[in-house]
Amino acid sequence: MKKYCLATLGLFITLTSFAQSTIIKYLSGTDKDHTVQWDFFCTDGRLSGKWTKIAVPSCWELQGFGAYNYGGDKNKAHETGMYKHEFAVGAWTGKRIFIVFEGSMTDTKVTINGKSAGPIHQGSFYRFKYDITDLVKFNAQNLLEVTVDKMSANAGVNDAERNYSDFWVFGGIYRPVYLEVVPETYIDHTAVNAKADGSFQLDVYAKNLKDGDIIEGQCKN
The missing domain is CATH 2.60.120.260 (Galactose-binding domain-like)
Incomplete structure (x- = not known):
């Protein structure tokens, strides 16, 4: 599980180790x-x-x-x-x-x-x-x-x-x-704790991560 705290309005999460949908x-x-x-x-x-x-x-x-x-x-x-x-x-x-x-x-x-x-x-x-x-x-x-x-x-x-x-x-x-x-290797689910100041904590629950796998996030205002 990875945790992030970001001030943003939008977020896209993906695993860069594969391009399969x-x-x-x-x-x-x-x-x-x-x-x-x-x-x-x-x-x-x-x-x-x-x-x-x-x-x-x-x-x-x-x-x-x-x-x-x-x-x-x-x-x-x-x-x-x-x-x-x-x-x-x-x-x-x-x-x-x-x-x-x-x-x-x-x-x-x-x-x-x-x-x-x-x-x-x-x-x-x-x-x-x-x-x-x-x-x-x-x-x-x-x-x-x-x-x-x-x-x-x-x-x-x-x-x-x-x-x-x-x-x-x-x-x-x-x-x-x-x-x-x-x-x-996949992302099972995510959980977001959004706050009134615009920031939030994001929990990403990934399965079967291997050495070299990267979880990448893109933020959009």
């Missing part, structure tokens, strides 16, 4: 008006008990599945949605491959080719991702399976997101899903 490959659609059909099974409620298709991203209630509940309802539906989708991986050897979920309601288990991608994610409203480099088959089709529980196994998540809320409680992969393909 990140590849983004969408597995879902990009928004509610541009979706991709995935295989889907709902365990309870409307249209449950059989494999069919669903638009991704979406909330499954709005696609005719499961049951509607409001945040204040004492007895909520606990249906689970199971998704399947095949995707192609190219000749990306020597790169790191992440699968990124922009949002899923709520507990989300992800497997690639039958193997777990990582711990079950809990929480509906923020982005999460897994490194699946060692799970995919290159130059071949791969199977993504996602299990989404509408209610969380974590009581704190339910209290914050599912219970006592003044809105509908929905389930499903409701934001885009995509592959993020990066070089072996």
Whole structure:
């Protein structure tokens, strides 16, 4: 990790040891008006008990599945949605491959080719991702399976997101899903602490830096 304190209005960070750009490959659609059909099974409620298709991203209630509940309802539906989708991986050897979920309601288990991608994610409203480099088959089709529980196994998540809320409680992969393909050496993320005097502290979290690698920043007013 590198830290910088700069007085500027704009900043561009790059690693000068490579000139390769990140590849983004969408597995879902990009928004509610541009979706991709995935295989889907709902365990309870409307249209449950059989494999069919669903638009991704979406909330499954709005696609005719499961049951509607409001945040204040004492007895909520606990249906689970199971998704399947095949995707192609190219000749990306020597790169790191992440699968990124922009949002899923709520507990989300992800497997690639039958193997777990990582711990079950809990929480509906923020982005999460897994490194699946060692799970995919290159130059071949791969199977993504996602299990989404509408209610969380974590009581704190339910209290914050599912219970006592003044809105509908929905389930499903409701934001885009995509592959993020990066070089072996890459910038994972940055964090900025901006101050009122115009200066800020920048934390750059780089992965797999080697001797001679340089992190370069460009500032613009």
